[in-house]
Amino acid sequence: MLPRKEILNIKPYIPGEPIESLKRRLRIKNVIKLASNENALGPSPKAVEAMKRALNGVNRYPDGDCFYLKKKLSARLKVAPKNLIFGCGSDELIVLCARAFVNKGDEVVIARPTFLIYELVSRIAGAKLKIIPLKDFRYDLKAMKEAITSKTRLVFIANPDNPNGTYVNRQEVDEFMRGLRRDVIVFFDEAYYELVEKRDFPNTMKYLNNYNVIIARTFSKAYGLSGLRIGYGIARPEIIDYMNRVREPFNVNSLAQVAALAALDDKKHLLCTRRVLREGKRYLYKNLEELDLPYVESVTNFVLIKVGPRAKEIYQKLLKKGVIVREMSAWGMKDFIRVTIGTMAENRKFIRALKQIL
Ligand SMILES: Cc1ncc(COP(=O)(O)O)c(C=O)c1O
Structure with a gap:
């Protein structure tokens, strides 16, 4: 095999795990995905x-x-x-x-x-x-x-x-x-x-x-x-x-x-999306502060959270509870997880799981 030498040291991009993949892998039924900054409301x-x-x-x-x-x-x-x-x-x-x-x-x-x-x-x-x-x-x-x-x-x-x-x-x-x-x-x-x-x-x-x-x-x-x-x-x-x-x-x-x-014509969906994000962020920030977990204030639909040296373990344990977030070692941010804002039910499930793990 003779690939171009420019690609020899490239590591393939690893996306957030799909819901069906986690269900298959761990044989669990209820899974939520807060890992790829998707829109929690679904499509317009x-x-x-x-x-x-x-x-x-x-x-x-x-x-x-x-x-x-x-x-x-x-x-x-x-x-x-x-x-x-x-x-x-x-x-x-x-x-x-x-x-x-x-x-x-x-x-x-x-x-x-x-x-x-x-x-x-x-x-x-x-x-x-x-x-x-x-x-x-x-x-x-x-x-x-x-x-x-x-x-x-x-x-x-x-x-x-x-x-x-x-x-x-x-x-x-x-x-x-x-x-x-x-x-x-x-x-x-x-x-x-x-x-x-x-x-x-x-x-x-x-x-x-x-x-x-x-x-x-x-x-x-x-x-x-x-x-x-x-x-x-x-x-x-x-x-x-x-x-x-x-x-x-x-x-x-x-x-x-x-x-x-x-x-492009669905203004209502867009306004609803923004509202869900505002509410979700308010809820997450409040709970993260109560848990004493530092986070980076976000203008988008996800939050970077410093959970400390146990980040990878916390990520794995969240998976077992049916919550997929993003593990950050690919970015060299080993103490962090990144969590997409979900629906309020999803945000609550994440916080509940996080509290149990901590
Ligand atoms: C900063 C940034 N740019 C681009 C993309 C790619 O998005 P898409 O290819 O789905 O349009 C993403 C997706 O997460 C992103 O975070």
Whole structure:
């Protein structure tokens, strides 16, 4: 076997364990999953109805251009359709960006710990990584800017960040962008954008015309469509054109397209999702404080909790009680677990289980 040498030291990404897998493995009936930052409310009912109507058409290939979705979203975002590209999850946009723009030996600036896919795709491309540690669980944009050299091709900024749940504000992003070399691509990963309720959250769309920015968003989180795999990127048409050249022709399936289109109109579902998150976070914070467990305040749908050196054992014991959370050793955060906000019943089950284990 002769794989490319760039991939020899890459460890495959390990996702949160699926509910059915835990049920099979431990032979338990009642399992809840708070491990992958999914929407606890489920998908928008409008999206489900739209998919039902589209089922009989799946003998046809999907529209590789996502025409209707592009039209709707471009009106919503006040950009042209040629500013948009769709992906099999926003994950794919990260992949397409690296595939289109990163040459072997180019430098890519990323933070750590952050979303793991940036490092993965950059390593696959043979890039040289410049890794900037977070400061107090937040992106250190000043240090990331200082790390940019003439060889830097790409900078990844998760905003809000996963697994920390923190964000960088308008002023920090403005300072980062000011005077930035125009040949550097800044990838703003805004997977949790619709869930953020902060007045000073940056509007990255304003950089669209004058900088090489790619803004990625997704239907997996706020819209509850993770299983369909659909996300989108916003950028200058030239950037979109290059990404389209390395995209598979039918990367977004037809059910995902109709579901996303319908979900965009379901304002009620989105408002309900935000309310569930607000209530869930309030409940979790209160209980974590009572348990004396430090946590990172989150603007998204998950919370990073410092449970101490027993983290792995606590994770395993939670599994036995039918609660799947995220174990953090892949991020080098051995004292932590990450918990997605669930329904109130799920949040209570998690806290009850945690109390029994501690
Ligand atoms: C920061 C961030 N970006 C991107 C993604 C990918 O989401 P998807 O590929 O489902 O759109 C996630 C998923 O957890 C994420 O946390």
